[in-house]
Amino acid sequence: MKKHIFPAIKLTVVMLLFFAVIYPLIVWGIAQFAPNSGKxxxxxxxxxxxxxxxxxxxxxxxxxxxxxxxxxxxxxxxxxxxxxxxxxxxxxxxxxxxxxxxxxxxxxxxxxxxxxxxxxxxxxxxxxxxxxxxxxxxxxxxxxxxxxxxxxxxxxxxxxxxxxxxxxxxxxxxxxxxxxxxxxxxxxxxxxxx
Known part of the structure; x- marks a missing residue:
């Protein structure tokens, strides 16, 4: 069971960080170059x-x-x-x-x-x-x-x-x-x- 739970938790944390923090920051950064800063x-x-x-x-x-x-x-x-x-x-x-x-x-x-x-x-x-x-x-x-x-x-x-x-x-x-x-x-x- 430990063999499957810990990798699943690690994957969940990595995906959470990527899709909830890193990806939105990348999109926000790109939007700053758009007219009116993406607003x-x-x-x-x-x-x-x-x-x-x-x-x-x-x-x-x-x-x-x-x-x-x-x-x-x-x-x-x-x-x-x-x-x-x-x-x-x-x-x-x-x-x-x-x-x-x-x-x-x-x-x-x-x-x-x-x-x-x-x-x-x-x-x-x-x-x-x-x-x-x-x-x-x-x-x-x-x-x-x-x-x-x-x-x-x-x-x-x-x-x-x-x-x-x-x-x-x-x-x-x-x-x-x-x-x-x-x-x-x-x-x-x-x-x-x-």
């Missing part, structure tokens, strides 16, 4: 802090809407819905999102709605939407905020991230950054008109 992408505007790398809910008509979340944007419970494309409950959720989007964007045809505005990402926390998802919302925002559509097109172009290394992925837009820029643009336009 996430933080944006400060008007005295408030925002985390740009975690999806957030934007559903007001005055803003660009974000991608739906299967976890209600809760970072501690990241994950998708795990429902297949033939699941009736899932199909009903997607149809409800389509109906809601069309009700708030009556000038848009159903076929123009990009998939990322009615389906959640695998993590439920994707902070990005496609360029098409932003452009399809321009008419609503321009009308409500009384901004020229051309100004919104420029704003989208300025906030579009290119694919990684120019080849990996697609163009995308961080919704939080776009909406913060929208507030700045709207304030600048309102100031100019007064």
């Amino acid at each position: 996430g992408a933080v944006i400060e505007q008007d005295g408030r802090k925002y985390y740009a790398n975690i999806g957030q809910s934007f559903t007001e008509d005055t803003y660009f809407w974000s991608r739906p979340s299967a976890v209600n944007y809760n970072a501690s419970g990241s994950g998708g819905s795990n429902k297949g494309p033939s699941n009736e409950v899932y199909l009903a959720e997607v149809q409800a999102r389509i109906d809601t989007f069309l009700a708030h964007n009556p000038a848009i045809d159903k076929s123009e709605i990009p998939v990322d505005l009615v389906t959640a990402s695998g993590s439920g926390l994707d902070p990005h939407i496609s360029v098409q998802a932003a452009k399809v919302q321009i008419k609503r925002i321009a009308k409500i905020r009384k901004i020229d559509e051309s100004d919104l097109h420029k704003l989208i172009a300025e906030n579009t991230d290119a694919p990684f290394l120019g080849v990996f992925g697609t163009e995308r837009i961080n919704v939080l950054q776009l909406n913060l820029a929208l507030d700045k643009l709207n304030g600048h336009i309102n100031t100019k008109k007064q």
